[in-house]
Amino acid sequence: MAPALFVDTGSPVHRLNPVTKLVALLSILVIVFALPQWWTSAIVVVAILVPAAIVARRARALAGIGGRILLPIVLVLVLVQGFTFPGGRTVVWQWGALSLTAEGLTFALNTGARIVALVLASVLLVVTTHPGDLMSALTEHGLSPKFSYIISSTLQLIPSFRTRADGILLAQQARGLAIPRSPLRRVRVMLPLLGPLVLGMFTDVEERGTAMEARGFGSTVRRTALEAVPDSPGQRLARWLMAALAAAAVVVPLVQELL
Amino acid sequence: MSDPIAVDPHRTRDRLLVVAGAILIAATYSYLILSQPAEIAASGTSRAGLIAMAGYLVGAVLIAAGSVRQIPTAVIAMIPVAIALNIVAGQIVSTLSLTVYLDSIGTVLVSVLAGPAAGVVTGILSNVIWGLTLTPIPLPFAVVQVVIAVLAGLAARAGVFRHVYLPPLAGVLTGFVTAMVSAPIAAFVFGGATGGSAGAIVGAFQAMGRSLLEATTLQGLLYDPLDKAITFTVVGILIAALPARFLQRFPFARTYRVFGKGPLTRTPTTSAG
Numbered sequence: 001m002a003p004a005l006f007v008d009t010g011s012p013v014h015r016l017n018p019v020t021k022l023v024a025l026l027s028i029l030v031i032v033f034a035l036p037q038w039w040t041s042a043i044v045v046v047a048i049l050v051p052a053a054i055v056a057r058r059a060r061a062l063a064g065i066g067g068r069i070l071l072p073i074v075l076v077l078v079l080v081q082g083f084t085f086p087g088g089r090t091v092v093w094q095w096g097a098l099s100l101t102a103e104g105l106t107f108a109l110n111t112g113a114r115i116v117a118l119v120l121a122s123v124l125l126v127v128t129t130h131p132g133d134l135m136s137a138l139t140e141h142g143l144s145p146k147f148s149y150i151i152s153s154t155l156q157l158i159p160s161f162r163t164r165a166d167g168i169l170l171a172q173q174a175r176g177l178a179i180p181r182s183p184l185r186r187v188r189v190m191l192p193l194l195g196p197l198v199l200g201m202f203t204d205v206e207e208r209g210t211a212m213e214a215r216g217f218g219s220t221v222r223r224t225a226l227e228a229v230p231d232s233p234g235q236r237l238a239r240w241l242m243a244a245l246a247a248a249a250v251v252v253p254l255v256q257e258l259l
Numbered sequence: 260m261s262d263p264i265a266v267d268p269h270r271t272r273d274r275l276l277v278v279a280g281a282i283l284i285a286a287t288y289s290y291l292i293l294s295q296p297a298e299i300a301a302s303g304t305s306r307a308g309l310i311a312m313a314g315y316l317v318g319a320v321l322i323a324a325g326s327v328r329q330i331p332t333a334v335i336a337m338i339p340v341a342i343a344l345n346i347v348a349g350q351i352v353s354t355l356s357l358t359v360y361l362d363s364i365g366t367v368l369v370s371v372l373a374g375p376a377a378g379v380v381t382g383i384l385s386n387v388i389w390g391l392t393l394t395p396i397p398l399p400f401a402v403v404q405v406v407i408a409v410l411a412g413l414a415a416r417a418g419v420f421r422h423v424y425l426p427p428l429a430g431v432l433t434g435f436v437t438a439m440v441s442a443p444i445a446a447f448v449f450g451g452a453t454g455g456s457a458g459a460i461v462g463a464f465q466a467m468g469r470s471l472l473e474a475t476t477l478q479g480l481l482y483d484p485l486d487k488a489i490t491f492t493v494v495g496i497l498i499a500a501l502p503a504r505f506l507q508r509f510p511f512a513r514t515y516r517v518f519g520k521g522p523l524t525r526t527p528t529t530s531a532g
Contacts, residue, residue: 005392029312030309030313033306033308033309033312033313033448034306034309036305036306036308036309069394069395069396072454073396073449073452073453074452076452076454076458076459077449077450077451077452077458079458079462080450080451080452080458080459080461080462080465081450081451081452081462083462083466084462084463084465084466085465085471086465086468086469086470086471107450108450111308111449111450111452112450114308114448115448115449115450118395119394119395119396122390122395122398123395126390126391126392131391134391144324144327144328146327146328146330146335146380147323147327147380147384149335150335150338150339150342150380150384151384151387151388151391153339154339154342154343154346154384154388155388155391155392157339157340157342157343158343158346158347158392161343161347195500198344198497199497199500199501201340201343201344202337202340202501202505203501203502203505204340205336205337205339205340206505206508208336209331209332209333209334209335209336209337210333212332212335212336213332213333217332217335218331218332220328250309253306
């Protein structure tokens with residue numbers, strides 16, 4: 001699953017330190033939620049995310065994945081809030097008992113723009129960063145190796161989950177299990193296959209814990225990295241600047257309100 | 260086995276992190292509930308979204324950071340399987356657009372076997388990895404997994420999983436709490452539009468004159484208790500099907516006699532590995 005999203009085009013965006021990209025993502029999230037007008041998100045998407053995606057040569061992937069995630073949400077948001085927003089007064093368009101209100105549409109625009117920025121920024125991080133690199137970089141910055149083990153291990157596990165499911169299915173078919181065409185009855189046939197799948201996965205990890213302990217996994221000593229993730233003073237500075245910008249986005253409006 | 264890491268120098272710091280995280284989550288929820296009725300009329304430009312995201316996420320991260328060191332390696336090895344179970348089941352169910360989520364079976368299972376600390380890490384990382392692989396939408400809801408893990412762990416300690424009929428009831432109670440906790444995220448981050456049918460129900464409640472937060476809370480109260488009842492029941496079935504040797508490997512399950520009165524559980528000091 002993860003490798004399908006990540007394609008290494010070797011672009012400057014791919015070569016950035018993963019932590020820099022993560023700090024950028026978090027700063028963007030703070031900024032679009034701290035300055036909640038729709039144009040903040042619009043500026044972020046147009047001025048940062050789209051150019052970054054083009055530089056990374058992953059603009060099409062970003063549009064495809066982002067669109068697939070966002071389309072249903074934005075559609076529901078506009079319909080639901082457009083027609084039923086509690087503060088809606090100004091009726092723009094009426095159809096029977098349903099009335100589309102300007103306030104509802106404004107709400108949908110402001111909220112929707114934030115969701116678009118949130119989803120596109122996260123997807124851009126995912127399509128330009130190998131999860132393994134992200135984990136190594138975060139461990140170098142002091143993340144507990146337990147977290148990186150769990151995350152990296154899960155990413156490898158999900159495909160093997162599928163392989164095992166296929167194996168169980170084939171074994172059952174060899175014993176004469178017929179898989180019906182209709183999706184509902186197919187679900188009913190599949191349900192008994194879940195048991196061996198899940199139980200097999202859990203009993204498989206029994207020995208793994210002992211093996212990890214024997215190799216010093218539980219040790220809390222800070223170790224050096226086998227593969228150092230490239231970093232630069234410029235990126236270090238950029239990370240602090242982005243964090244400061246995000247903090248300013250929170251603090252400045254508060255101060256303005258108080259004065 | 261009750262106190263295997265008493266010499267751990269980080270113990271106090273870990274406790275403080277967990278307590279700070281819990282207070283932050285509770286404070287975020289109370290603030291959002293108390294301050295919102297006045298702010299809600301604004302056209303989505305209030306800072307409630309930021310407070311919901313930041314308060315819940317930072318709280319969840321603090322609790323995870325405080326929990327991870329307490330988890331023995333044998334449990335760490337199991338957590339990826341539980342996370343994969345969460346994500347695979349949750350993704351399949353979400354594409355079928357049913358009125359349940361079923362994205363916390365692994366969280367509840369780990370919580371029941373290995374205690375709430377391990378469950379919390381399973382839950383949070385499930386939503387993080389979901390965000391890293393398929394869609395970032397579950398990411399803001401990570402705090403809900405924390406609540407599920409803690410409540411499932413408490414239920415297991417209380418002996419709920421010794422009986423056949425109690426897990427669904429514990430699930431319903433958990434569902435009420437998660438509905439409350441998740442409502443501000445659904446309202447202020449997603450504007451009520453978290454999924455097809457859920458969005459329609461939020462719209463229906465708003466059309467009846469409810470505020471956005473009330474509508475998402477009511478929608479949660481319709482969905483979550485059923486979802487968690489099914490989740491807890493599935494976990495009960497899974498536990499019944501797992502070999503006793505596997506279940507007895509976990510100090511938490513032995514100490515609190517999670518699975519009742521078998522000969523191994525009655526003497527928690529017996530090494531069953």
